[in-house]
Amino acid sequence: MANHPDAAKTGDLKLSSITKSFGDFLAVDDLDLVIPKGSFFALLGPSGCGKTTTLRMIAGLEEPTSGKIYLGDTDLTDTKSYRRPVNTVFQNYALFPHLTIFENVAFGLRRRGIKEVKESVEKVLALVELAHLRDRKPTQLSGGQQQRIAVARAIVNRPALLLLDEPLGALDLKLRRQMQIELKWIQTEVGITFVHVTHDQEEAMTMADTIAVMNEGRIEQLGSPADLYENPKTAFVANFLGQSNFIKGTVESTSGADQFVNLQGTRIAIPAARNSSTHKSLLVGIRPEKFRIHNVGDATTGNKLEGGVVTDISFVGVSTQYQVEMPWKQELMIFEQNDGGAPNLRKGDAVTLSWEPHFTFALDGDEDVKSGLAGVDGE
């Protein structure tokens, strides 16, 4: 009989130099990761980045080629999946088709030799608001209902760790939004550590406290959603989370906390803390919504780029999106809120762009500006 370690005694999940290869293919490459107890943690990345393999190794469904997995001080690396205090919500739910909803939810409790399951099962069914469906079979439920039963079947066991493998991938957009809020609420309610794997950046940002962006078996960057968005350290992260304008520049001088950069002939300031590169040649990133657009000659604050020409305007309700061609023949993208702040512009108008220096981020000049874009297109 599988014993269930007391979840309260466990601590942070630690992955130490985890590597997994399938033949010649390196799915996870020397990964180190600490997931704090009680957090909502997201592994975000395009398909094939190794996030699901990482999750399966935590669940014990896949064995790491090398490296160790710890939960608190316990080494779980060689523990069978059925002895780990870890439960999974599978991508297509994997509900047992031959069992009723009640028996599906009771499955884990019964396997652990618990006789009195009725109360726990009914409580968790009430939590996901599906108590009235207890005698149905999974195929008689809608996608959203199946999803909630899959969550209930996992959390009824009070695991130390709940793993969610693209749990909302099979739902339509509206239902997905609703379930994002619901999952977040459930996590706060039960206080279990959630590890959530997804390729949807919006889903990760909405739900997770901390996101690890994965690419090619490695973690590109780890941080809070706001931190990753405002201060990406690689072009991949900048492109995978939102949109960016990248302009090539060179460092001219540093004075105190500020760095001065020659941006295609214009001198601009960047807080040194927002430059993650030590190189002289930089890739300067500015998010489209950070730009302000002005008529030529208007007063501006912060950094300024002159000589732009509007080549395209599209009105999208809350904002207007402009394409502006710069003197060095690069098209920049600018989003302006439709709050009356921006001038009335037409195609062909000459404009000046400005932005606050602390919204700038700088990367190594040799970063690939297209990196991570395929993942965005794929969604």
Next chain:
Amino acid sequence: MTRWLSKNLIRIYAALAFIYLFIPVAYTMAFSFNDSGKRNLIWQGFTFKNWLNPCGAPEVCTALGNSIKIGFLATLFSTILGTMIAFALGRYSFRGRNTTNLLIFLPMATPEIVLGASLLAMFLNLGINPGFWTTVIAHVMFCISFVVVTVKARIASLDPKLEEAARDLYATEWQTFRRVTLPLVAPGIAAAALLAFSLSFDDFIITNFNSGTVNTFPKFVWVSSARGVPAQANVIGSAMFLIALAIVISAQIYSSAKARRLQKKH
């Protein structure tokens, strides 16, 4: 007229197809009520006599009993062995798996007459006298292939994620098999067992070679056909057909009643 025809053509076609399929069965059934005496070839008049005394003809019930015993044992062994082979082939990759897959098909593709004759030669070479057990062994041999193919199809349609989910939910390997895999594969195993029984019960060619003096129902019918099959054979044939039909109909009624119950509940 053409319009009526084009509208009803498919019904006419279906009716004709069913008539074609059921005339032999109807004929068999009708002649089980023939007051025939020894030769059941010409209609002599209606009687319940044969149905009231199905074992009336000499040997008929001994042969039937043997067929049921052989069928039961062949089904038991071939279902167990075949299911195990199907799991091995469907779930694990090992050296020689493709070859095994191919070899499993061989008994299905080989003419029965050849199989029967070779088996007899083998038994005689080994010094085993053909009889009850040689028949069982021969039947298990040709039933296994069908069991493997049927069960393997079911296993292939099984989502491996379900077994992972069970392991994730604290089920050991054995519990996963017992609680998830087996219940989900069970319909396939049941279908395979039914198929094995009907193949064994029905078999004449291989049985004729390998059963020695043991009489089975097909053998009995074949031997007696030389002088006219007794009406009791028709009774037994008709009864088997009716039993099978009753099972199918009650399964249908049960499942539709269950579906209705579920509908009503919610």
